[in-house]
Amino acid sequence: MAVNKEQYLAIKEQLAVKGTTLVAVSKTKAPSDILALYELGHRDFGENYVQELVDKQAQLPSDINWHFIGHLQTNKVKYLASFVHLVHGVDSFKLLREINKQGEKLQRKISVLLQIHIATEETKFGLDETELVEILDSIEKDPLPFVQIKGMMGMASFTDNMEAVREEFKSLNQIFHAHKVRHSENVSFDILSMGMSADFTIAIEEGSSMVRIGSLLFGNR
Numbered sequence: 001m002a003v004n005k006e007q008y009l010a011i012k013e014q015l016a017v018k019g020t021t022l023v024a025v026s027k028t029k030a031p032s033d034i035l036a037l038y039e040l041g042h043r044d045f046g047e048n049y050v051q052e053l054v055d056k057q058a059q060l061p062s063d064i065n066w067h068f069i070g071h072l073q074t075n076k077v078k079y080l081a082s083f084v085h086l087v088h089g090v091d092s093f094k095l096l097r098e099i100n101k102q103g104e105k106l107q108r109k110i111s112v113l114l115q116i117h118i119a120t121e122e123t124k125f126g127l128d129e130t131e132l133v134e135i136l137d138s139i140e141k142d143p144l145p146f147v148q149i150k151g152m153m154g155m156a157s158f159t160d161n162m163e164a165v166r167e168e169f170k171s172l173n174q175i176f177h178a179h180k181v182r183h184s185e186n187v188s189f190d191i192l193s194m195g196m197s198a199d200f201t202i203a204i205e206e207g208s209s210m211v212r213i214g215s216l217l218f219g220n221r
């Protein structure tokens with residue numbers, strides 16, 4: 001399927017009501033699909049795989065904001081450190097330290113979101129609230145000047161039960177607001193990234209400020 005431009009325009013209109021940012025998730029899709037949305041003025045694209053992101057970044061316009069939304073391994077940070085706009089899925093202090101190290105080499109501050117575990121499935125990555133507090137405490141003691149923590153990200157359970165999904169988004173929004181007060185020079189909780197094709201409407205109702213939508217725009221993978 002080619003890019004669904006009508007769907008794109010409809011989603012943009014829906015998101016405009018609350019000023020929610022759209023990250024168009026282009027993983028596994030061709031650069032030509034990305035360009036089709038780029039030509040409509042879209043600039044924020046999300047990718048899950050480092051190699052694919054690096055390849056696409058090299059061939060596409062340089063003013064694209066590339067979001068890394070997959071699980072980032074510490075040994076791969078160096079490949080995207082020079083250009084990534086926002087890393088969504090950070091869930092360890094070790095990874096933050098590596099991002100800081102690569103940022104320092106480039107003298108570039110790298111923006112990240114902390115991934116919070118809200119789903120019932122064991123397999124999803126992310127921090128629980130205790131681990132979140134540990135990371136925030138660690139950063140207070142050992143500031144990482146080349147990392148900017150801009151907010152949180154979460155994924156709901158893979159289920160048709162939309163009430164359960166809503167509860168998970170609600171809990172993430174509560175965690176987000178509970179820890180928002182802990183801002184410092186390198187920590188500012190401005191972005192709450194939650195919601196995908198199947199559940200973004202609920203996510204917005206529950207306080208999301210950034211949605212990550214793939215299949216609705218680009219077709220099934």
Ligand SMILES: *Cc1c(COP(=O)(O)O)cnc(C)c1O
Binds near residue numbers: 070195196197198215
């Ligand atoms: C693939 C992916 C998305 C987009 O999923 P769709 O259901 O296609 O909208 C959003 N977030 C993450 C983390 C993803 O891996």
